[in-house]
Amino acid sequence: DAKTTQPPSMDCAEGRAANLPCNHSTISGNEYVYWYRQIHSQGPQYIIHGLKNNETNEMASLIITEDRKSSTLILPHATLRDTAVYYCIVRVQGMNDYKLSFGAGTTVTVRA
Amino acid sequence: DAGVIQSPRHEVTEMGQEVTLRCKPISGHDYLFWYRQTMMRGLELLIYFNNNVPIDDSGMPEDRFSAKMPNASFSTLKIQPSEPRDSAVYFCASSPGTGSNEQYFGPGTRLTVT
Numbered sequence A: 001d002a003k004t005t006q007p008p009s010m011d012c013a014e015g016r017a018a019n020l021p022c023n024h025s026t027i028s029g030n031e032y033v034y035w036y037r038q039i040h041s042q043g044p045q046y047i048i049h050g051l052k053n054n055e056t057n058e059m060a061s062l063i064i065t066e067d068r069k070s071s072t073l074i075l076p077h078a079t080l081r082d083t084a085v086y087y088c089i090v091r092v093q094g095m096n097d098y099k100l101s102f103g104a105g106t107t108v109t110v111r112a
Numbered sequence B: 001d002a003g004v005i006q007s008p009r010h011e012v013t014e015m016g017q018e019v020t021l022r023c024k025p026i027s028g029h030d031y032l033f034w035y036r037q038t039m040m041r042g043l044e045l046l047i048y049f050n051n052n053v054p055i056d057d058s059g060m061p062e063d064r065f066s067a068k069m070p071n072a073s074f075s076t077l078k079i080q081p082s083e084p085r086d087s088a089v090y091f092c093a094s095s096p097g098t099g100s101n102e103q104y105f106g107p108g109t110r111l112t113v114t
Helices: none
Strands: A009-013 A018-023 A031-038 A045-050 A061-064 A070-075 A084-092 A106-111 B005-007 B010-013 B019-024 B031-038 B042-050 B053-056 B065-071 B074-079 B088-095 B109-113
Touching: A009 A018, A018 A031, A018 A084, A018 A106, A031 A061, A045 A061, A045 A070, A070 A084, B005 B088, B010 B019, B019 B088, B019 B109, B031 B074, B042 B065, B042 B074, B053 B065, B074 B088
Parallel strands: A009 A106, B010 B109
Antiparallel strands: A018 A070, A031 A045, A031 A084, A061 A070, A084 A106, B005 B019, B019 B074, B031 B042, B031 B088, B042 B053, B065 B074, B088 B109
């Protein structure tokens, strides 16, 4: 699997958009970008995933650069409840191998 | 759906005792995963099942750990004998396995071995 690089931490103001970067310069053509988050004392939560097109759901938007070497997770209106560790994971899909490797992630703190 | 259900939520036991953690996956999900999380090692995959069959147990730390899935709605992770270094939060997750890596995690079991 391609290695990902995320900043260890970032702060965000409540009500503003939070933009979380992830570098995956060694990503291969059949690897997807997944985002999960883990709120303190809870299990990880799936957020969104994509291959090359931008994706949006009720939680967030995922912007993947044209060369696919990096991506940005956007929380459009951050709330205090979005304070969590966010994990960017690159993974092949549909290969009957469903192992996810969680790195250190980015600790996001939303401040009032 | 109630989501992934794990029990107990907290377990405190003495070294040498047997510990059994339980998981009920989301109905209809074909894949079930057991993870362990510690401050030192982060979140590690221990084992996962597909249609009740273990597929990859390469993350199981040693023979003291065993996992079973007797049916589609129940799985156990057993540690026998337990040791203080097994203290961690153990998560169970399930996935529909429709070619996607969307996994849905339970609330976890916090295990403390004294």
